[in-house]
Amino acid sequence: MESLLIHVGIGQLRVARNPARLLCVGLGSCVAIALYDPSNKIGGMAHIMLPHEMAGRTSESMPAKFGDTAPKKLLGEMVSVGANPYVVIAKIVGGANMFKNVSPEMKDIGHENVEAVKEGLIRNHVKIIAEDIGGTIGRTVELDTSTGRLLIRNIHGRSRSL
């Protein structure tokens, strides 16, 4: 049976329990944070676009806009539906640089996003067990809450799983 597929738009976060799959489509410099509680088979995914939340830059409509604050929110959502925060593991994907020769301030945004997410996860004591980051190619990523496997595909039809 095909399980429910939940799209996670840019700046958004979603939590789901087995059987369901969480999907982030077309990540460039954005980063997808996939959290998973293997004991309760609860998954969470956030699609962040900027590294750091600053005063006056908080966003009501996009709760997972920032890499430094999204891990705490996502973990909180998972715990509120019954996940055990002590066994939750993380996988992160994205942070590419799509345009060659783009201005220096925009060139490093993918990398900065990845670093901010890593710091945010460490602060919340979540261990990163796998990553597929950087490069110059966009990615689509899908988390299967029945197994915790992360499937990553790109425009060239190549896929890998983490």
Added chain:
Amino acid sequence: MLLRLDKVPEALGGAEKAMAGIYASFSGELKGSVLMLFPEESVKTLFRLLGNCELEKHSLDEYQDSLLSEVGNICLCWYLSAISKMIDVEIMPCVPVAAYDMAGAVIDLALIRMGMVSDRALLVLTDFKGEINEIHGAFLMMLEPESQKLLAQRLGVA
């Protein structure tokens, strides 16, 4: 149309659709950046008409990258110049850069740039029609908050 940033990929036909993007920032009295988008079929038509070349395996060679940047340069300059004349402001565009990938991935840099100051972006859909060939495109324009105000004032919608 004015859209929330997370709705932009859908408005362009889906985040996983192959698309070319040409991105340029601009300064002057109006500050922001603009992303021109061409779907796969239109990119192929452009390459056939202008470059006598084919798009292979979803990746651009150096010539195609340059060709797209130039097409973008012409369209973007013409577009910005029209706005500049319409509302009488000075706009200075930077050299554009091109990429070809999944729509979501091509767009997200521009959305990130916009996301630094807002949760919304302006999307203008455009079609270029010739007698035989048809090329579809879209402009995604992102303005700094001050420039948004200026544009609205000059257009009389403030």
